[in-house]
Amino acid sequence: xxxxxxxxxxxxxxxxxxxxxxxxxxxxxxxxxxxxxxxxxxxxxxxxxxxxxxxxxxxxxxxxxxxxxxxxxxxxxxxxxxxxxxxxxxxxxxxxxxxxxxxxxxxxxxxxxxxxxxxxxxxxxxxxxxxxxxxxxxxxxxxxxxxxxxxxxxxxxxxxxxxxxxxxxxxxxxxxx
Amino acid sequence: xxxxxxxxxxxxxxxxxxxxxxxxxxxxxxxxxxxxxxxxxxxxxxxxxxxxxxxxxxxxxxxxxxxxxxxxxxxxxxxxxxxxxxxxxxxxxxxxxxxxxxxxxxxxxxxxxxxxxxxxxxxxxxxxxxxxxxxxxxxxxxxxxxxxxxxxxxxxxxxxxxxxxxxxxxxxxxxxxxxxxxxxxxxxxxxxxxxxxxxxxxxxxxxxxxxxxxxxxxxxxxxxxxxxxxxxxxxxxxxxxxxxxxxxxxxxxxxxxxxxxxxxxxxxxxxxxxxxxxxxxxxxxxxxxxxxxxxxxxxxxxxxxxxxxxxxxxxxxxxxxxxxxxxxxxxxxxxxxxxxxxxxxxxxxxxx
Numbered sequence: 001x002x003x004x005x006x007x008x009x010x011x012x013x014x015x016x017x018x019x020x021x022x023x024x025x026x027x028x029x030x031x032x033x034x035x036x037x038x039x040x041x042x043x044x045x046x047x048x049x050x051x052x053x054x055x056x057x058x059x060x061x062x063x064x065x066x067x068x069x070x071x072x073x074x075x076x077x078x079x080x081x082x083x084x085x086x087x088x089x090x091x092x093x094x095x096x097x098x099x100x101x102x103x104x105x106x107x108x109x110x111x112x113x114x115x116x117x118x119x120x121x122x123x124x125x126x127x128x129x130x131x132x133x134x135x136x137x138x139x140x141x142x143x144x145x146x147x148x149x150x151x152x153x154x155x156x157x158x159x160x161x162x163x164x165x166x167x168x169x170x171x172x173x174x175x176x177x
Numbered sequence: 178x179x180x181x182x183x184x185x186x187x188x189x190x191x192x193x194x195x196x197x198x199x200x201x202x203x204x205x206x207x208x209x210x211x212x213x214x215x216x217x218x219x220x221x222x223x224x225x226x227x228x229x230x231x232x233x234x235x236x237x238x239x240x241x242x243x244x245x246x247x248x249x250x251x252x253x254x255x256x257x258x259x260x261x262x263x264x265x266x267x268x269x270x271x272x273x274x275x276x277x278x279x280x281x282x283x284x285x286x287x288x289x290x291x292x293x294x295x296x297x298x299x300x301x302x303x304x305x306x307x308x309x310x311x312x313x314x315x316x317x318x319x320x321x322x323x324x325x326x327x328x329x330x331x332x333x334x335x336x337x338x339x340x341x342x343x344x345x346x347x348x349x350x351x352x353x354x355x356x357x358x359x360x361x362x363x364x365x366x367x368x369x370x371x372x373x374x375x376x377x378x379x380x381x382x383x384x385x386x387x388x389x390x391x392x393x394x395x396x397x398x399x400x401x402x403x404x405x406x407x408x409x410x411x412x413x414x415x416x417x418x419x420x421x422x423x424x425x426x427x428x429x430x431x432x433x434x435x436x437x438x439x440x441x442x443x444x445x446x447x448x449x450x451x452x453x454x455x456x457x458x459x460x461x462x463x464x465x466x467x468x469x470x471x472x473x474x475x476x477x478x479x480x481x482x483x484x485x486x487x488x489x490x491x492x493x494x495x496x497x498x499x500x501x502x503x504x505x506x507x508x509x510x511x512x513x514x515x516x517x518x519x520x521x522x523x524x525x526x527x528x529x
C-alpha cells in the first residue's frame with residue numbers, strides 16, 4: 001500500500017502551491033486518498049512558500065509532511081532547510097539552474113534538473129514548477145501521465161485556456177529530460 | 178456524487194449554502210477568510226445576502242436579526258474575532274435563537290498569531306459570553322467533516338433552538354481534501370416562534386433576552402437546561418479508533434486527532450496497544466465512552482493544541498480513575514507524531 005508524502009518548497013511566485021494542486025487533482029482522478037496543505041504564513045512573492053501533499057491508497061492521517069518521500073526544491077534556502085528532513089531513500093528533485101550546490105547526504109536519491117532554464121528556453125519561464133513535476137512523475141510514478149490533461153484542466157484558470165497547453169508542454173519537457 | 182478537491186473553508190461555505198443558509202455576515206480574518214470570499218462570490222448569484230460588516234460585533238448582531246426572522250444564518254471568524262462576538266452569542270443563547278458560528282482557530286491569547294490552534298476550547302465549550310448557557314460545539318477533523326458538520330450544526334441549532342459552533346483550526350481551514358458535498362436540502366423547519374409578520378391573524382411573537390422578573394428569568398434558565406440535558410443524552414458524537422484492546426487511550430479532536438492516528442499506528446508497530454477517542458461533539462462531551470474506557474486502560478493522553486483545556490473534561494468524565502497526561506504544542510505549533518508517540522510510550526511505561 002503506497003503512502004507517499006511529498007514536500008514542495010521554493011520562493012513565493014514559483015508556483016509551489018500550484019504544482020502541489022496539480023499532483024493532488026491527478027491523484028484524486030486516480031481515486032487515491034489525497035491531502036494538500038499550504039504554508040499560509042505572511043508569505044508574499046519572493047518570500048518562502050511550501051506545500052505538503054499526500055497521495056495514498058489508505059486514509060491520510062496528519063496532512064503535515066515533515067519527513068518527505070519526495071522532496072521538490074526550487075531555491076537554496078529550501079534545500080538547506082529540508083535536505084535533512086527527507087527519509088532515507090527519498091527522491092529529491094532540485095532546480096539545478098537556481099541551486100548551485102549538490103546534496104550532501106548519500107542516502108537519498110538526487111535528481112538535478114535545470115528546470116528554470118528549460119522553461120525559459122521554451123518561452124514559458126514561469127513554468128519551471130511544471131518541468132520539475134514532469135520529472136517527478138517520470139522518476140516516482142506517484143501519479144501517471146495518462147489523463148494528466150483532465151487534472152490540469154481543473155487546476156488551470158478557466159479564463160486562460162491557453163495556459164493548459166503551456167503547462168502540458170512544460171510537464172512533458174520535464175518528463176523527457 | 179463525485180468528489181471534488183476543496184479547501185476546508187470553502188467546504189464550510191458551500192455546505193452552508195446547500196443546507197439552506199442564504200445569509201452570511203462576517204469580517205475578514207486569517208485563517209478563515211476563504212469562507213467570506215466564497216460567500217461573497219456565491220450569495221449574490223443565488224439571491225442570498227453576503228455582507229461584510231464594519232466589525233465582528235455588527236456581524237453577530239445581524240445574525241441575531243436574521244435568525245429572529247426564522248431563517249438559516251451564519252457568521253465565521255477566527256479566535257480574536259470570535260472573542261468580539263461573545264456578547265452577541267450570549268444574546269442568541271438568551272433568546273433561544275439558532276445560528277451557526279464558525280471559529281477557525283489561530284494561536285492566542287490577544288491577537289496571537291495566524292497559525293493553527295485549539296486554544297479556544299474553554300471559550301467554545303464553557304460559555305464564552307456571560308450567563309448560564311451552552312453552544313452545541315462540533316469539531317471537524319477532515320474537509321469532509323467541515324462540510325458534513327456544517328449541515329449537522331444547522332440542523333441541531335434549529336432542533337434545539339441553540340446557537341451551534343463549528344470549532345475548526347487553521348489547518349482544517351487551509352487544507353484541501355476530496356469532499357463529497359451534501360445534497361441541496363429544502364430547508365423547511367417549522368419555526369412558529371419566528372418574527373414573520375402576524376398578518377393580523379395571531380398574537381405577535383417576541384424575541385428577547387431581557388427578563389427583569391427573577392422568577393421568569395429563572396424559569397427560562399431551567400427550561401433551557403432541560404433542553405441541554407436532552408442534547409447531552411441524544412447528540413453525543415465521537416469516533417473510536419483501535420480502542421477495543423487498547424492499554425493507552427489518546428483523546429484528541431480536529432488536527433490533533435489526525436496526528437494522533439499516525440502516532441497510534443507507530444505505537445502499534447512497536448507492540449504498544451494504543452487507541453483513540455476522537456470527540457466530534459465537544460459539547461455535548463463524550464463522557465460515557467471515556468468513563469467506560471477508563472476501566473480497561475492504564476491511562477489517557479490528551480493531545481491538544483492548547484495548554485491543557487480538554488484534559489479537564491477527560492478527568493471529569495473518567496472521574497479521576499486513571500492518570501491523564503497532556504501532550505501539547507501551542508502558539509501555532511502542532512505536536513509531531515513522534516511527540517505523541519513519546520507520550521503514549523511514557524503512559525504505557527508508567528512514566529507520568
